[in-house]
Structures are given as structure tokens and as C-alpha cells.
Amino acid sequence: MRRIRTLSAVRHVAAGAVLALLAGVGTASAAGFTPSPTPSAPPASRPAAGPEDATAAGSRPVSGKNPSAGPQFKKSGSTWRVITPETILSNTVTDADGDKSTLTFEVWTTDANGKPKTQVKLTDANPYGVLVSGYVASGKPASVPVPYGKLKPGVTYTFHTNAFDGSLYETTWSPWANFRIEPYVKFPAPQASSTIDPVAQKIIEFTRTDPGPALPTLRKDGTTLKAPTQKRTCGKPDAQGHKLCVELNPPSKKARNALRASAPLGPGVDLVDWCYDKPSGKDYMSRTEACMKTIGSGTLIFTDTDPNKPALGTATFNIEQRIKTYPKKGDSGSNFAEFDQQIMLVPTHIDPVLKGVRMKWNVGSTCKSCVTSNIRWADDQNNPAGGDAYWPIEMDGRYGGRWGTIQTTWSGTGKEIIDLGWSITATVDAGGNPATANFGTSGDVRVRELAPRCDDILKGVAPGCVLPFFKPTYTVDTNLYPAAGAYYWLMQEKMPDHAGSVKWDSLLHYLGPDTTATRPDGKPWTSDDSRDKVCPSSWAAHRADASVGTMDCDEYAMASTHESGGFPGGVNQVSSGDQCAQLFTDKLGDGSANFGLLADTRTATNGPAWKERCGRAGIESTQNRKAFNKLNPAIWRLLDNDGFFVSNPGFEHCAYADTTCAWRKVG
Structure with missing residues (x-):
């Protein structure tokens, strides 16, 4: 002692x-x-x-x-x-x-x-x-x-x-x-200009869930999920015993790799202008258009009474389809919400013995408030081709394509998802009864990948139609708003549900005017209500270097989504923004001109645990207010619970967020 x-x-x-x-x-x-x-x-x-x-x-x-x-x-x-x-x-x-x-x-x-x-x-x-x-x-x-x-x-x-x-x-x-x-992320001051388009979209490939009984159902990787159940269908024999059958086959590898013919199409022929040059064997879409290239070829087989004998003649056609929707009336030239459909039929061979071939395109719809036009047929140069698709026998064996277009206008109220179905019915002049091939529908009812949705819900915007299966991506301009983009990227990487991340395939869901969520007074829940939960007026910005400027409270996920911490009953609901991951912007002291995103430890003294369901950050005011301001629901007709992604391109080169991610300029 x-x-x-x-x-x-x-x-x-x-x-x-x-x-x-x-x-x-x-x-x-x-x-x-x-x-x-x-x-x-x-x-x-x-x-x-x-x-x-x-x-x-x-x-x-x-x-x-x-x-x-x-x-x-x-x-x-x-x-x-x-x-x-x-x-x-x-x-x-x-x-x-x-x-x-x-x-x-x-x-x-x-x-x-x-x-x-x-x-x-x-x-x-x-x-x-x-x-x-x-x-x-x-x-x-x-x-x-x-x-x-x-x-x-x-x-x-x-x-x-x-x-x-x-x-x-x-x-x-x-x-x-x-x-x-x-810092979790570091970035410079905003750039003077940028080429990033926040609402530009990429065409995606998709897989049909109901291509009909004659075609295989494919997985995303192109392998077969379900084999065809009926490749060939036939009409009844005629009085002479002649029978016509039609068989569908998906595009072969040769067809998938083949280049389009050099002959140009006439202006306005193809309803979906980017579709023609896309490779066969896959289907493509955007928020407003679809390009179906997995139907492949249809072969007509004309036989006599003896099934063991060779066919009397055959004809083969390449077949494709298109859908085009118009986000607001007037885009199509009509005074209604509208979507159009188109089929392309191109003969590759017709045996003279058939004498002539006629194709009828059958279009089905569940629409309750629609008016559908007659089919307009045109040739490859957009010249009128008569009331149907018909090919007489040509001695030189050269046949042109036929393009059938149908217009559907919608005049309903609220919103309507419209299921579609397609088939062709073939006849030949040599005889036999008609034979029909089924191309399937707009999709399994649980998916509906090709079903248009029309509405008049968005206020101040004319009625219109889109393909809601396509989930748009809003691209934050990380050149102009690097602090906001850094914050959104970090939250996407760290939040348990990775809300909004393309990498993690995790959607945000829009809080639309048709929401069923309500406030205590019974009025519809709004983004302001969600924002007030996460960023109340009592919030005070963390101290920061003067070069940062005035900071606003910025919440993630955004108040305009169901994933917001303030959305009632949502997956990320919190009772207070204090339960969110707390962050703020500050100037780096390493001699560079960079800024960084750091932990605000005033509430959670050990910083984010990254189990938080939301984020709350001090972001420079202009960046906070402008980074997301081009998300215009009318462009994509976003309604309540519609899914979308948020991309932050200046930071997505970073594989993970366990070390500091450094901004890169885009463009």
C-alpha cells in the first residue's frame, strides 16, 4: 500500500x-x-x-x-x-x-x-x-x-x-x-455544367410470362422454363381433304445473328422506331414501348388426305409485334389517352402451289372504356396495302413485308390495366380451312408485363397510358449535385433494404395522389407528412465549415416514397427522425477542395450502426432541393406504389461502402 x-x-x-x-x-x-x-x-x-x-x-x-x-x-x-x-x-x-x-x-x-x-x-x-x-x-x-x-x-x-x-x-x-x-464518401463542389439527363431511360430486355402454347416460356438467362405444349395447330380438312396447319418456331441462332436487310423502311412504318434493328430472339421495352422479337417464324403447311405424303406446299413468315403507349393525350394526335399495337409479317418463302396467302391478325382486349380502330395494313414503304395482309404468288419469289397497326383510345376514369391477347389466322387460296396460331397474352395476371395502363388521375396532366411493368430509373446529376448523390448512394449501400438501388434490384415506390394512406384527419397522406416525421422543424444543422453553405435536412428514402421513414405502415417507418442514420457534409482538411459525408454523432454517439431504416443528413440547400426536382410524375405517369430506381452514377464505380468512395465525373 x-x-x-x-x-x-x-x-x-x-x-x-x-x-x-x-x-x-x-x-x-x-x-x-x-x-x-x-x-x-x-x-x-x-x-x-x-x-x-x-x-x-x-x-x-x-x-x-x-x-x-x-x-x-x-x-x-x-x-x-x-x-x-x-x-x-x-x-x-x-x-x-x-x-x-x-x-x-x-x-x-x-x-x-x-x-x-x-x-x-x-x-x-x-x-x-x-x-x-x-x-x-x-x-x-x-x-x-x-x-x-x-x-x-x-x-x-x-x-x-x-x-x-x-x-x-x-x-x-x-x-x-x-x-x-x-468520410464515408468524398466529392468536389458542384461542376459548372453537366450532360447527365436525369430522366433518360435505357431499353431493357424482358421475358414474356405467357407467350402462348406454341412457344417456349423462357427464363431471364434465355434458357427454357416451360416447353411449348402445342407447336402446330390445324384447320379442319376441306371437302377435298386438304388441310392447312400453322406452326410457330422461336428464332434460330442464325436468325438471331442475321443482320437486317439493307433496304430501308419508309418513314413512319415501324411504330417503335428503335425496334427494327434490335437482334431477334429477345424482347425489349421501355416505359412507353415494347418490341417483341421472340415470336420467331410461322410456317404454313398445306397437306392432302394422306398424312404420310409430303406437304403439297409451305410458306414461312417472320413475325414480330410492337406496342406503343402515349403518356398524355395529344402525343398520338388524338384527343384521348391512347395505345397502339402493330404486327410485322415478312414472307421468306411461299410455294406457288398455295396460289396466295392471306393473314388475319386477331387482337383481344379486356378494356372496359376503349374504342379500337380497324387494322391499317401497309407495305415496307408505308403505302396502304389493302384491308388485310395478302400475298399473291410472285414469279420471282420476292415478297415484301406487311405492317398491321391498330389504335386503341381510352376514355375511362381512374385507372385501368388492360390485358391483351394476340393470334393470327392464315388461309391459302389453294384450299383448306383457316388455321390459327396463338401468340399468347400480355402476361400472367401476376405480372402483366405487356398490359398497358391508362389513367386520368394525375392532376393538371391530360390522361395517358404507359407500360407500368417497366420500372424507370431517375438518375441524380452527380456532377451538379455531388453531395446529394453521395448521400443517396451511401444509404442505398448501407440500408437493410437498399431502397432504390439498381445494383441491389431494390425498388422505391412512389407516393402518388391515389394513395390509400391517410392522415389522422382522414385526408390523404402526402410527402409533406412523411418529411415532417423525419425532418421536423426542430432539426438543427450540424456545425460545418463555412464553405459548405447552408444545410437543409435531407431524408432518405425520399418523402415522396413508401420507403420513407415517415410513411405510415411502411417497411421503414420510424416514430422519429432521430432513429435514422445521422450524417452531415463538411469540408475536408487534406489540402484538396473536396468535401465529405461524415457521421453526425449528436444523437447516436457511436454514429450509424447501419441497421437504421432511414437516413437524415445535412446537405447543402441547393443540392438538397434540386437533386430530385426533375422527378416529374407526368413523364412516366407514376401512380401510387409504382416502382422506380434511383441511380447515382458518380459513385456507382465503388464496389462497396466499407471504405471511402471517391466521386468521379460523368460525361
């Missing part, structure tokens, strides 16, 4: 009073900062924790050998990775006599080799610029919070500690511990 010192209690009280003053509790300030001349200066020469009693007997307290920095007190190699400039420095302290002790924390910048370079002033409360912890029991950790503004994001620092028990200082410093304040 150490011998009792007669003045120890007095000194302990006195040291406590001095410590309170040095920690900034009092109103007085110490004299000007005097940097330590050397990193190895004896602790007693800089007695920030109180004066030493060199005559005191007993053991000196000792700092731990493993100083740490946080939050979240995790290392990358030999360096502590800190997520906020309001760093917590910590170390254990031991006193052999069992006395309580304090720790003094001294921080230095580092040179290129990670060695101490220049002492950092952490406080004005003492002339040494160091922070002193409160007294802790022997063997326990002592910690100090570094006030905001003393340490800079993006900079590597090192620190060490020394212990003081109220009478004696430790004779040496603890080992050095390096730490770096690393």
Missing part, C-alpha cells in the same frame, strides 16, 4: 478544481497556446492536469499500451478509422495503489511516414493545448471528446497520453496511436 500523504486529499480536490477549469467548465481561459517543442517532452513539464508533488511517495499511474480513437473504434491496418471530426480519444489508466487517475491527451499532425509533426491545439482552457479526462478508477478507460473544429476530416493524426493521480505524473508517454477522420 502506498503511504498516506497528508496533503493528498487537499491536492486531489485542488486538482479537480483545476481540471474543471482546464476542461472549459469555467469561464476563464488560459494563456496563449505554447506548442510542445518535441513529441517526447516529459509529461511533468506540461502539467495540464495539475501541479505535481514531486515529494509524494507511492507508485506513479501508468497509461495503457493501446490508445484508441473513435467512433467507431475500428482500425484500418494500424490506423484508427474515425467517422466524425468530434473524435473520442481513449486509453486505459492503471494505478498500483488503486488511486483514481486522469489522462492527458496530446494530438499531433503526422508527416509522410505517419510520425508526429506538429502539435494540434485542442482547447483554449490551458496553455498546452491538451485535453484532460476526468478521474477514473484504476484499470478503467479514460476518454475525452475533441470539440468540433479542432480536427479536420481527411487528415491523419497521432496522439499519446500520460497519467496523473493528483500528485504524480507518469514519467513517459503512452505509445502513439494514429487515427484518420475518414
Whole structure:
């Protein structure tokens, strides 16, 4: 046991009073900062924790050998990775006599080799610029919070500690511990201009769920999920015993790889102008158009009464279909919401014995409020081709295509999803009864990938139609709004449901005017209601460098979605925005012109656990307000619960968010 010192209690009280003053509790300030001349200066020469009693007997307290920095007190190699400039420095302290002790924390910048370079002033409360912890029991950790503004994001620092028990200082410093304040994402100021189009869409490939009994149902990778159940269908024999059959076959590998004929189409022939040059064997679509190229070829087989004899003649046609919807009336030239359909029939061979071939296109619909036109047939140059698709026998064997187009106008109210079905009925002049081939429908009722939806719900916008199976992607202009894009990307990577991420195939769902969610007063729930839950008026921005500008509260997922933390009954619902991951923007201090996204630890002192269901961040006001302002529901006719993605192209090159992701310019 150490011998009792007669003045120890007095000194302990006195040291406590001095410590309170040095920690900034009092109103007085110490004299000007005097940097330590050397990193190895004896602790007693800089007695920030109180004066030493060199005559005191007993053991000196000792700092731990493993100083740490946080939050979240995790290392990358030999360096502590800190997520906020309001760093917590910590170390254990031991006193052999069992006395309580304090720790003094001294921080230095580092040179290129990670060695101490220049002492950092952490406080004005003492002339040494160091922070002193409160007294802790022997063997326990002592910690100090570094006030905001003393340490800079993006900079590597090192620190060490020394212990003081109220009478004696430790004779040496603890080992050095390096730490770096690393942002989750870093980015520059907004660029002056950008070529990113936030609402531009890419054509996607899709797989039909109901291609009919004559064609295989395919998986996304092109392999067969379900084989055809009836490849060939036949009409009844005629009085002479002649029978006509039709057989469908998906495009062969040769057909898939074949280039289109060089002869150009006439203007306006193809209903979907980008479809003609797409490879066969796949189906393609956008929010407003579909291009079906998996129907392949149809073969007409004309036989006599003896099935063992060769066919009397055959004819083969390449077959494709199109759908085009118009997001608002007037786009089509009519005064109604409208969608059009088209079939392309191109003969590749017709035996003269058939004398002539006629094709009838059958289009079915479940629409309750539609008017459908007669089919308009045209040739490859868009010249009228009569009331049906007919090919007389040509002696040179050269046959042109026929394009049948049908218009459907919708005059209903509310919204209606319209199921469609298609087939062709063939006849030949040589005899036999008609034979019909079924192309299937607009899709299984659980999917309806080709079913148009028409509505008049969007206020201030004319009625229109779209293909809602296609999920659009809103592209944040990360050149103009890098802080907002960084935040959205980080939340998509870190949130448990990855809401809105293309990479994770996780949709956001729009909060539309036709929502059934209501407020307590019975009125429809709005995005303002969701926003007020996550970003109430009581929210205050975290301190930041003046170059950041004014920060707004920005929530993710957006208040205009069902995934918002404020949406009632949603998968991410919270009772308060305090339950969201808290972040803010700050300037980096690494000599660059960059900014970073860091943890706001005012509410959750250890920073985000990344189990949070939402995000709340301080984002520069202009970026917060403009990054998402081109999401115009009318462009895609977004109604309630419609799915969409959000892309953040300046950050999507980063494979994951476990290390700092650095912005890249796009375009």
C-alpha cells in the first residue's frame, strides 16, 4: 500500500478544481497556446492536469499500451478509422495503489511516414493545448471528446497520453496511436455544367410470362422454363381433304445473328422506331414501348388426305409485334389517352402451289372504356396495302413485308390495366380451312408485363397510358449535385433494404395522389407528412465549415416514397427522425477542395450502426432541393406504389461502402 500523504486529499480536490477549469467548465481561459517543442517532452513539464508533488511517495499511474480513437473504434491496418471530426480519444489508466487517475491527451499532425509533426491545439482552457479526462478508477478507460473544429476530416493524426493521480505524473508517454477522420464518401463542389439527363431511360430486355402454347416460356438467362405444349395447330380438312396447319418456331441462332436487310423502311412504318434493328430472339421495352422479337417464324403447311405424303406446299413468315403507349393525350394526335399495337409479317418463302396467302391478325382486349380502330395494313414503304395482309404468288419469289397497326383510345376514369391477347389466322387460296396460331397474352395476371395502363388521375396532366411493368430509373446529376448523390448512394449501400438501388434490384415506390394512406384527419397522406416525421422543424444543422453553405435536412428514402421513414405502415417507418442514420457534409482538411459525408454523432454517439431504416443528413440547400426536382410524375405517369430506381452514377464505380468512395465525373 502506498503511504498516506497528508496533503493528498487537499491536492486531489485542488486538482479537480483545476481540471474543471482546464476542461472549459469555467469561464476563464488560459494563456496563449505554447506548442510542445518535441513529441517526447516529459509529461511533468506540461502539467495540464495539475501541479505535481514531486515529494509524494507511492507508485506513479501508468497509461495503457493501446490508445484508441473513435467512433467507431475500428482500425484500418494500424490506423484508427474515425467517422466524425468530434473524435473520442481513449486509453486505459492503471494505478498500483488503486488511486483514481486522469489522462492527458496530446494530438499531433503526422508527416509522410505517419510520425508526429506538429502539435494540434485542442482547447483554449490551458496553455498546452491538451485535453484532460476526468478521474477514473484504476484499470478503467479514460476518454475525452475533441470539440468540433479542432480536427479536420481527411487528415491523419497521432496522439499519446500520460497519467496523473493528483500528485504524480507518469514519467513517459503512452505509445502513439494514429487515427484518420475518414468520410464515408468524398466529392468536389458542384461542376459548372453537366450532360447527365436525369430522366433518360435505357431499353431493357424482358421475358414474356405467357407467350402462348406454341412457344417456349423462357427464363431471364434465355434458357427454357416451360416447353411449348402445342407447336402446330390445324384447320379442319376441306371437302377435298386438304388441310392447312400453322406452326410457330422461336428464332434460330442464325436468325438471331442475321443482320437486317439493307433496304430501308419508309418513314413512319415501324411504330417503335428503335425496334427494327434490335437482334431477334429477345424482347425489349421501355416505359412507353415494347418490341417483341421472340415470336420467331410461322410456317404454313398445306397437306392432302394422306398424312404420310409430303406437304403439297409451305410458306414461312417472320413475325414480330410492337406496342406503343402515349403518356398524355395529344402525343398520338388524338384527343384521348391512347395505345397502339402493330404486327410485322415478312414472307421468306411461299410455294406457288398455295396460289396466295392471306393473314388475319386477331387482337383481344379486356378494356372496359376503349374504342379500337380497324387494322391499317401497309407495305415496307408505308403505302396502304389493302384491308388485310395478302400475298399473291410472285414469279420471282420476292415478297415484301406487311405492317398491321391498330389504335386503341381510352376514355375511362381512374385507372385501368388492360390485358391483351394476340393470334393470327392464315388461309391459302389453294384450299383448306383457316388455321390459327396463338401468340399468347400480355402476361400472367401476376405480372402483366405487356398490359398497358391508362389513367386520368394525375392532376393538371391530360390522361395517358404507359407500360407500368417497366420500372424507370431517375438518375441524380452527380456532377451538379455531388453531395446529394453521395448521400443517396451511401444509404442505398448501407440500408437493410437498399431502397432504390439498381445494383441491389431494390425498388422505391412512389407516393402518388391515389394513395390509400391517410392522415389522422382522414385526408390523404402526402410527402409533406412523411418529411415532417423525419425532418421536423426542430432539426438543427450540424456545425460545418463555412464553405459548405447552408444545410437543409435531407431524408432518405425520399418523402415522396413508401420507403420513407415517415410513411405510415411502411417497411421503414420510424416514430422519429432521430432513429435514422445521422450524417452531415463538411469540408475536408487534406489540402484538396473536396468535401465529405461524415457521421453526425449528436444523437447516436457511436454514429450509424447501419441497421437504421432511414437516413437524415445535412446537405447543402441547393443540392438538397434540386437533386430530385426533375422527378416529374407526368413523364412516366407514376401512380401510387409504382416502382422506380434511383441511380447515382458518380459513385456507382465503388464496389462497396466499407471504405471511402471517391466521386468521379460523368460525361
